[in-house]
Amino acid sequence: MKELLKGNPELLITVVGIGGCGCNTVNMLHENNLSSQVNLVAVNTDLAALNSINVENKILIGENLTNGYGAGSDPSIGYQAAQESEGMLRSAIMDSDIVIITAGFGGGTGTGASPLVAKLARELNINCLAIVTLPFESEGQTRMDYALQGIDDIKEPIHAYITLSNDLLLAGLGETVGLFSAFNQSNEVLKNLLIALVQMLNETGYVNVDKNDFSTILSFEGESILGVGKANSEEEAFDALDQALNNPLVSIANIDTAKGIIFQLFCKSEPKLSTYNGLIDRIRTRVTNRSVLIVPGVSLDPNLTSEIEILIIGSGISSGKPEPIKEAIETDPCELEQNVESTEPAYIDDELSFINHGETMTDIPAITRKLMAINRD
Numbered sequence: 001m002k003e004l005l006k007g008n009p010e011l012l013i014t015v016v017g018i019g020g021c022g023c024n025t026v027n028m029l030h031e032n033n034l035s036s037q038v039n040l041v042a043v044n045t046d047l048a049a050l051n052s053i054n055v056e057n058k059i060l061i062g063e064n065l066t067n068g069y070g071a072g073s074d075p076s077i078g079y080q081a082a083q084e085s086e087g088m089l090r091s092a093i094m095d096s097d098i099v100i101i102t103a104g105f106g107g108g109t110g111t112g113a114s115p116l117v118a119k120l121a122r123e124l125n126i127n128c129l130a131i132v133t134l135p136f137e138s139e140g141q142t143r144m145d146y147a148l149q150g151i152d153d154i155k156e157p158i159h160a161y162i163t164l165s166n167d168l169l170l171a172g173l174g175e176t177v178g179l180f181s182a183f184n185q186s187n188e189v190l191k192n193l194l195i196a197l198v199q200m201l202n203e204t205g206y207v208n209v210d211k212n213d214f215s216t217i218l219s220f221e222g223e224s225i226l227g228v229g230k231a232n233s234e235e236e237a238f239d240a241l242d243q244a245l246n247n248p249l250v251s252i253a254n255i256d257t258a259k260g261i262i263f264q265l266f267c268k269s270e271p272k273l274s275t276y277n278g279l280i281d282r283i284r285t286r287v288t289n290r291s292v293l294i295v296p297g298v299s300l301d302p303n304l305t306s307e308i309e310i311l312i313i314g315s316g317i318s319s320g321k322p323e324p325i326k327e328a329i330e331t332d333p334c335e336l337e338q339n340v341e342s343t344e345p346a347y348i349d350d351e352l353s354f355i356n357h358g359e360t361m362t363d364i365p366a367i368t369r370k371l372m373a374i375n376r377d
């Protein structure tokens with residue numbers, strides 16, 4: 001597979017879209033010709049939805065369980081469907097250097113199956129990032145609860161996760177926007193983020209952000225954010241940075257408390273040193289955590305549609321109160337690795353020790369454990 005893909009031949013990025021929203025997103029990436037640079041995989045329990053998209057690698061999960069009719073908004077069905085098709089999912093990601101999971105959380109398939117795909121990536125020792133959307137408030141509390149539980153479940157195995165809020169998007173677009181156009185906007189943002197990310201990892205820049213930098217930044221525990229900004233002249237580069245830092249789709253997370261930041265500058269022509277330094281200074285001023293590790297990168301691309309594009313990835317963000325300002329310390333990259341290994345569940349509920357067929361409690365996302373408990377009662 002690696003040698004079939006253009007770009008950096010050493011790096012295979014697999015983007016796995018799971019459920020209806022995830023499959024729409026990878027389909028958009030396919031339509032933007034990203035299939036030549038990354039491995040796109042569409043995963044769903046819904047055969048008709050899979051048939052309607054053009055991505056080459058499609059995996060129907062849980063065929064015996066759902067007969068191809070979807071997970072019925074039940075994340076425990078999504079999880080069991082993924083378990084049934086674990087072998088196919090593992091094969092789809094196993095040669096990858098980086099796996100990016102994308103899904104709309106709140107339904108059955110994306111919410112239930114994503115944590116299992118993340119767990120497979122971790123077992124295979126592959127860097128894994130999840131970019132998921134939270135449902136509209138109007139979709140009801142149950143869907144939001146499922147989505148939040150799904151985020152809790154994916155936190156355990158994943159290296160980093162990014163949540164995009166459909167509601168914040170709506171606030172940005174105004175009350176009168178149509179539902180499909182709001183979804184399309186959200187998909188557009190997702191697509192732009194993924195394209196910028198793939199570009200950064202695939203292209204060798206003058207100041208290069210490579211897979212190891214990416215792993216280091218992803219190893220900081222906590223929420224992550226991803227933002228992109230564009231400008232038509234170098235003078236407006238700071239506006240592009242502000243756009244990237246204030247991405248309206250990023251939910252609760254705020255870059256102020258980030259422990260690690262990747263800052264990638266894409267330029268049509270050589271930027272001034274003062275612009276480059278000024279942008280990094282502005283990021284440092286914005287972040288309250290003085291020990292933040294900033295990994296900068298610059299690449300020239302004469303084919304850019306704008307003069308300047310900026311990609312920001314912030315990780316290790318605490319979603320609660322901002323952390324107190326710390327004094328600057330030298331960061332030892334070896335210490336960062338230690339964070340990656342903590343996969344212990346937050347709790348193990350003795351009450352659910354009836355689970356058998358060789359599964360450990362950590363194999364089962366909390367949402368499933370909860371539903372099993374409810375069904376049992």
Ligand SMILES: Nc1nc2c(ncn2[C@@H]2O[C@H](COP(=O)(O)OP(=O)(O)OP(=O)(O)O)[C@@H](O)[C@H]2O)c(=O)[nH]1
Binds near residue numbers: 046070183
């Ligand atoms: N931004 C965006 N969000 C979407 C889109 N489609 C669905 N969503 C959101 O994602 C959530 C989950 O929807 P789906 O992805 O269709 O659900 P699923 O994971 O396939 O689950 P089941 O249909 O129950 O099998 C919804 O509650 C919506 O909030 C989309 O195209 N764009």
